[in-house]
Amino acid sequence: MSKPLKKVFSKGNEAIAMAAINAGCHYYFGYPITPQNEIPEYMAEHLPAVGGEFLQAESEIASINMLLGAAATGVRVMTSSSGPGISLMQEGFSYFAGNELPAVVVNMSRQGPGLGGINATQGDYFQSVKGGGHGDYKLIVLAPHTGQELYDLTIKAFELAEKYRMLTLVLGDAILGQIKEPITPWVPEKTSGGDDRDWLITGAKGRPPRRITSLFLADGEMEKHNWHLQEKYARLERDDVMVEDRDTADAKLVVVAFGSVARIVKSAIDQARAAGMKVGLVRPITLFPFPRKLLGELGGNCKNFLVAEMNTGQMVEDVKLALPGDCTVDFYGRPGGSVPTPEDLYEVISATYSKHKL
Amino acid sequence: MKQVFKRPESMTDKPFHFCPGCHHGIVHRLVAEALDHFNLREKTIGVASVGCSVFLYDYFAVDVIEAPHGRAAAVAAGTKRVLGDNIVFTYQGDGDLAAIGTAEVIHAANRGDNITVIFVNNSIYGMTGGQMAPTTLLGQRSTTSPYGRDNLRDGYPIKMTEMLAALEGPSLVSRVAVNTPGNVKKARKVIRQAFQMQIEGKGFSFVEVLSTCPTNWGMSPQKANERIAEEMIPYFPLGTLKQRDVVDVL
Numbered sequence: 001m002s003k004p005l006k007k008v009f010s011k012g013n014e015a016i017a018m019a020a021i022n023a024g025c026h027y028y029f030g031y032p033i034t035p036q037n038e039i040p041e042y043m044a045e046h047l048p049a050v051g052g053e054f055l056q057a058e059s060e061i062a063s064i065n066m067l068l069g070a071a072a073t074g075v076r077v078m079t080s081s082s083g084p085g086i087s088l089m090q091e092g093f094s095y096f097a098g099n100e101l102p103a104v105v106v107n108m109s110r111q112g113p114g115l116g117g118i119n120a121t122q123g124d125y126f127q128s129v130k131g132g133g134h135g136d137y138k139l140i141v142l143a144p145h146t147g148q149e150l151y152d153l154t155i156k157a158f159e160l161a162e163k164y165r166m167l168t169l170v171l172g173d174a175i176l177g178q179i180k181e182p183i184t185p186w187v188p189e190k191t192s193g194g195d196d197r198d199w200l201i202t203g204a205k206g207r208p209p210r211r212i213t214s215l216f217l218a219d220g221e222m223e224k225h226n227w228h229l230q231e232k233y234a235r236l237e238r239d240d241v242m243v244e245d246r247d248t249a250d251a252k253l254v255v256v257a258f259g260s261v262a263r264i265v266k267s268a269i270d271q272a273r274a275a276g277m278k279v280g281l282v283r284p285i286t287l288f289p290f291p292r293k294l295l296g297e298l299g300g301n302c303k304n305f306l307v308a309e310m311n312t313g314q315m316v317e318d319v320k321l322a323l324p325g326d327c328t329v330d331f332y333g334r335p336g337g338s339v340p341t342p343e344d345l346y347e348v349i350s351a352t353y354s355k356h357k358l
Numbered sequence: 359m360k361q362v363f364k365r366p367e368s369m370t371d372k373p374f375h376f377c378p379g380c381h382h383g384i385v386h387r388l389v390a391e392a393l394d395h396f397n398l399r400e401k402t403i404g405v406a407s408v409g410c411s412v413f414l415y416d417y418f419a420v421d422v423i424e425a426p427h428g429r430a431a432a433v434a435a436g437t438k439r440v441l442g443d444n445i446v447f448t449y450q451g452d453g454d455l456a457a458i459g460t461a462e463v464i465h466a467a468n469r470g471d472n473i474t475v476i477f478v479n480n481s482i483y484g485m486t487g488g489q490m491a492p493t494t495l496l497g498q499r500s501t502t503s504p505y506g507r508d509n510l511r512d513g514y515p516i517k518m519t520e521m522l523a524a525l526e527g528p529s530l531v532s533r534v535a536v537n538t539p540g541n542v543k544k545a546r547k548v549i550r551q552a553f554q555m556q557i558e559g560k561g562f563s564f565v566e567v568l569s570t571c572p573t574n575w576g577m578s579p580q581k582a583n584e585r586i587a588e589e590m591i592p593y594f595p596l597g598t599l600k601q602r603d604v605v606d607v608l
Contacts (some may be wrong), residue, residue, distance in 0.1 A: 013581075023497040027440060053439050057432070058465040065429035069405070072423045077436075095426045198440025201421045201437070204442045205400040211415040241456070 005185040012150045013177040015185075016080070016106055016170065017042035024191030025076040025104070026052025029066035029129045031059055031085060034118045036108035039080040039203050041067040064092030064105070071101040074193055074200040076158050076261035080106035081125065081295035082174075083116060084342035087132065093167055094133030097229065098214025101159035104154065106170045108177035111336030120173035120260060121336035125314035129288045136226060137328065138233050139181040140168040141287040142242075143258040153285070155188050160240060164232050171287065173310070175339065189232040233289070242285035243294055245275070251280030252358040254298060255349065256319050258284050258309045261340070265308055268345035277353050287315070295322035306330045306352045308345060310338075328356060366390035368399040372416050379571035381406040382410060382414075384536045385478055386417055389449070392550040394421070396557060405434045407459075409451040410484045419472040428459025431466035434473045447474040453483045456516050457493040458542055463522070470527035470561035474552045477518060477564065479551065480571040481590065488574030492516045495589055500574070515593060519566045523599035526594020529560035535568040537586035541596070560602045568594055 028043040044054040057063040063079045070077040071103045086107045109124040111117040128141045133155045144150045157168040216222040257265045262283040306317040316331045363555040368390035376382045406414035408427035415422035424543040425433040430448035438446040481490040497506040534545035553565035570582035
């Protein structure tokens with residue numbers, strides 16, 4: 001199916017850029033912001049060689065709209081940014097949803113609110129999965145936790161975006177973007193959504209003119225369009241949930257964490273298992289669609305859950321909604337400005353384990 | 359019998375929704391005539407903006423992308439970067455281009471993006487019901503300047519053509535009007551030149567068209583036409599401020 005290439009030692013941001021180009025993304029529009037600058041820099045250096053184009057926009061507002069204009073032609077396109085820049089793009093996200101256009105956006109999130117700081121955080125969870133723009137819409141949100149996964153999920157992001165005609169957000173953070181790891185790049189078999197799609201804007205040569213619009217004023221049309229969007233979101237929840245379910249079969253306590261925190265949690269769980277505690281991990285890889293079904297089923301057997309996040313409590317709300325009412329849900333959160341260590345998380349796991357007399 | 363006047367092929371046969379005396383219909387036709395002249399209908403992509411002209415796709419028989427408010431130039435830049443052999447134009451009003459979309463149009467112009475921008479300046483927000491625009495004249499009453507535009511509070515009407523002509527990127531920057539048959543003929547020529555610039559790859563071309571809004575000006579169509587000559591042209595003088603060399607095909 002896929003062609004593996006030579007192993008490289010690469011920063012997370014570079015892995016994303018490399019994956020995008022290998023996935024056939026030949027157009028990139030973006031604006032500089034730390035901690036994701038290696039993405040536009042890599043694109044600027046490498047896109048000319050594949051006949052593509054890198055363009056530095058005057059703002060993230062312009063980037064997302066250039067992306068929109070390019071996405072309407074059907075090519076694979078990407079932009080990337082962080083916190084403040086992603087906030088500026090929210091208007092565009094809403095239009096992508098209404099217009100049903102596929103594209104990939106990377107948020108290497110940084111601390112907020114405001115100008116905040118340039119280090120890692122998971123404070124953008126709500127903005128990513130609840131919809132930061134206007135209207136009743138969703139994005140597909142992918143949360144990688146290693147360099148290889150940044151690479152793999154960037155390719156997956158293009159496939160999902162095209163399958164559902166939606167914007168896919170790859171949500172990383174400063175840790176994932178800056179960490180350098182061995183990565184095995186690969187080239188997917190499919191590097192384009194195809195020229196035969198019936199909505200592509202290419203000029204009305206030998207066919208009736210087409211339009212890309214999110215304006216529905218005729219009687220009943222707006223509601224119909226909104227139900228159509230909701231039907232896609234339901235299909236996503238049915239067919240494309242991705243989740244890592246680790247050591248949960250015999251677990252008395254299940255930790256739920258995503259992204260870089262999940263990676264730190266894994267070390268803490270290894271310590272806990274070594275100390276005889278039966279602890280498992282559920283790591284949502286798709287934050288939308290959220291693995292509600294899996295958690296609901298798991299909550300039938302295991303009754304104690306712990307959510308760990310680098311924010312003061314965002315995903316924990318979705319975990320509580322997904323679990324049966326008789327489960328306990330403890331929360332450990334650290335706001336922007338700090339990163340928990342494996343030892344911190346081990347202490348929390350151990351204390352939670354004792355608290356519930358497991 | 360020989361047919362001497364017909365609807366351009368680049369237009370559909372859908373009747374305009376525009377108010378009586380509004381100039382959008384004339385400007386639409388002039389753009390369509392230019393597309394027909396160069397046989398561009400099947401390779402043209404229009405970018406609609408937010409305002410009365412959002413329904414571009416109902417009237418032009420070309421592919422159309424609807425842009426968020428003010429962002430048409432950025433959307434068009436993205437499209438043109440991918441489809442370099444196609445013709446891409448935006449059609450924007452004064453609120454869209456000269457207020458919320460000022461940054462996008464300035465930078466598209468400055469990059470010399472090879473697109474054509476048709477800027478319809480009627481000195482008011484039409485679609486939302488007659489609010490003050492960045493181009494509203496001093497003293498002009500609108501629903502949000504009920505006592506008249508005051509330069510101490512609201513600043514002066516913005517001159518986009520003069521601003522953009524100061525940049526290196528554009529190939530053509532011109533202001534025209536369509537209030538008289540003579541001005542329509544001149545506007546036809548300039549709009550055609552603007553598309554010619556794009557065909558020849560000369561870069562960003564920009565045509566500002568002074569336009570009426572009889573409904574929100576509270577005037578008859580005839581009186582509104584007179585206002586163009588009496589009030590708008592004196593402040594927004596007509597003429598081409600910048601033009602790269604091009605073969606005159608007219």
